[in-house]
Amino acid sequence: MKFIVKFRSGDSPTTNRYPHAVLVQDNWDDYGYKTTFHVTLHVSPDESHDLGSIKIIEAGRTSGYTEMPKRSFDALPAGHASLGADLEYYKTLYKLGRDVFEPFFKGLRDVAFDDEIKASVEDSEPFRVSLMRFGGAERTISDAARLLRTTTPPTKRSSKGFTVKFKTQVAPHSNTFTVGFDFRRRAGLPNRINALIGYNGTGKTRLLSNLAIVASGYGYGTKEDVLENTAGRFVGTAPPFKTVIVVSYSAFDTFVIPGRTEEEKDRLNEQGGIFGYVYCGLRELSDGEVPIGEQSYRLRTPAETEEEFLSALMRVREANRMEKLMEFLKPLLRDPSFQRIGLTQLYADRGGDELGELFHGLSSGHKVVLKIITELTAHISGSEPTLVLIDEPETHLHPPLLASFLKSVRACLETFDGYAVIATHSPVVLQETPAKYVQVLQRRADQSRVVALSMETFAESIGAITQEVFNLGDGSTDWHETLSALAQKKHSRKSRRRSVTGWASRHAPTSSASAMR
Numbered sequence: 001m002k003f004i005v006k007f008r009s010g011d012s013p014t015t016n017r018y019p020h021a022v023l024v025q026d027n028w029d030d031y032g033y034k035t036t037f038h039v040t041l042h043v044s045p046d047e048s049h050d051l052g053s054i055k056i057i058e059a060g061r062t063s064g065y066t067e068m069p070k071r072s073f074d075a076l077p078a079g080h081a082s083l084g085a086d087l088e089y090y091k092t093l094y095k096l097g098r099d100v101f102e103p104f105f106k107g108l109r110d111v112a113f114d115d116e117i118k119a120s121v122e123d124s125e126p127f128r129v130s131l132m133r134f135g136g137a138e139r140t141i142s143d144a145a146r147l148l149r150t151t152t153p154p155t156k157r158s159s160k161g162f163t164v165k166f167k168t169q170v171a172p173h174s175n176t177f178t179v180g181f182d183f184r185r186r187a188g189l190p191n192r193i194n195a196l197i198g199y200n201g202t203g204k205t206r207l208l209s210n211l212a213i214v215a216s217g218y219g220y221g222t223k224e225d226v227l228e229n230t231a232g233r234f235v236g237t238a239p240p241f242k243t244v245i246v247v248s249y250s251a252f253d254t255f256v257i258p259g260r261t262e263e264e265k266d267r268l269n270e271q272g273g274i275f276g277y278v279y280c281g282l283r284e285l286s287d288g289e290v291p292i293g294e295q296s297y298r299l300r301t302p303a304e305t306e307e308e309f310l311s312a313l314m315r316v317r318e319a320n321r322m323e324k325l326m327e328f329l330k331p332l333l334r335d336p337s338f339q340r341i342g343l344t345q346l347y348a349d350r351g352g353d354e355l356g357e358l359f360h361g362l363s364s365g366h367k368v369v370l371k372i373i374t375e376l377t378a379h380i381s382g383s384e385p386t387l388v389l390i391d392e393p394e395t396h397l398h399p400p401l402l403a404s405f406l407k408s409v410r411a412c413l414e415t416f417d418g419y420a421v422i423a424t425h426s427p428v429v430l431q432e433t434p435a436k437y438v439q440v441l442q443r444r445a446d447q448s449r450v451v452a453l454s455m456e457t458f459a460e461s462i463g464a465i466t467q468e469v470f471n472l473g474d475g476s477t478d479w480h481e482t483l484s485a486l487a488q489k490k491h492s493r494k495s496r497r498r499s500v501t502g503w504a505s506r507h508a509p510t511s512s513a514s515a516m517r
Contacts, residue, residue, distance in 0.1 A: 001103035030130035031223035032063035053085040057126040075107045081121040082108040090144040112144035134217035138238040168232030170203025174446040192413040198441035204423035216244040218277040219256030242384035243276040248391040315378035331407035365396040386418040394426035427465040430457040
């Protein structure tokens with residue numbers, strides 16, 4: 001097996017021998033490290049395979065491009081190591097047979113193929129900062145190692161679900177704590193959505209933001225943040241997520257917004273995300289002046305939101321997912337407020353102007369749910385599990401529309417093997433979620449903890465959930481105070497009338513006859 005590198009500048013080698021692989025050097029920056037290559041394997045003059053991206057590191061390097069051979073080579077030098085971007089990379093090579101994949105992985109010193117190579121570099125900074133940066137890298141290594149050691153093609157993994165344990169902190173000086181999300185299927189109950197509840201200020205949005213950073217590997221401020229796990233870490237077996245989709249229509253969320261560099265902007269335009277990290281929301285990066293190390297944000301304009309919707313819809317069509325999208329939208333179409341809109345126009349292959357006009361005429365709530373379901377369908381992975389993080393979906397939505405929205409989300413997750421964590425204040429979300437999939441985040445001063453619910457929420461009445469879970473007793477409501485004040489006022493008037501009557505009877509004038517007696 002021969003390898004050649006196409007460098008970004010200067011001369012690049014060539015070869016006429018087959019099979020050979022071409023590694024195209026990429027300019028992607030991992031906090032100073034530039035280790036990314038795009039790989040194409042040429043098995044013969046008539047057969048080639050696009051393998052996607054890989055990363056190649058040097059254990060002793062502290063920054064810059066990985067030093068690569070200037071001529072064609074059979075194997076990388078000692079100290080180098082590589083890892084494919086996802087399991088599909090390994091599956092493609094596996095299907096070509098051992099005669100192909102064995103010299104390929106040996107030549108590129110792949111850490112999933114060779115445990116000794118992994119052991120020789122795993123304590124180095126480039127391994128931790130670059131090779132393992134993006135979401136699912138640890139799981140890719142274990143799954144690829146299992147695949148490459150088998151003698152027969154693996155069968156599709158059963159979708160029994162899994163658990164995720166995440167250790168984090170939600171404020172700079174608060175304690176660290178562990179929250180567990182359970183996605184295991186039980187007794188036919190819906191298991192793909194976990195709910196996170198808690199009072200305002202407990203840190204629900206921050207927890208989701210930290211989870212997004214750790215699951216995707218995108219969003220750390222500095223190399224030191226990566227090395228110190230400032231956003232948190234997974235405990236035990238790493239989850240299998242390769243794509244992370246963040247959904248937030250709050251103007252005050254703390255999620256990382258992609259597009260910080262020109263290269264990131266180019267990737268967003270081409271792929272819709274940064275190595276699997278996708279943000280769907282209201283905020284956008286701006287060029288305002290802010291302190292060093294921080295970023296400036298603004299809210300997207302209605303025109304930009306409409307453009308994003310049309311772009312997502314185009315991605316759905318290009319991926320041949322239009323029929324699936326319309327299936328996901330059926331629960332929304334049954335909502336009375338949606339039935340008047342004529343959303344079935346989306347079935348037709350209408351132009352952007354017509355669809356933009358349709359979207360432009362929707363209410364804010366209808367725009368939000370239509371855009372979210374369209375973006376989920378556009379960006380959710382078709383081959384690997386996806387983590388979807390949704391912050392307070394009840395914003396802009398009336399309760400029946402929220403319930404329909406959850407059904408649409410769940411249909412999308414079931415179809416594409418997705419899993420969601422929803423931070424919420426809504427009893428409607430809890431009514432649709434079994435209690436075993438609900439976590440309560442509590443915080444007192446700088447101490448945070450997660451506790452389980454004391455009641456079953458699935459199919460429970462909204463009133464019972466509101467009172468028991470959100471502690472909305474009569475004493476905390478304004479109407480109760482108003483009625484109490486009115487009752488007290490009425491009682492005071494009666495007391496005054498009784499007092500006046502009593503005084504009058506005690507001081508009433510006596511008759512003359514009585515006086516003479």
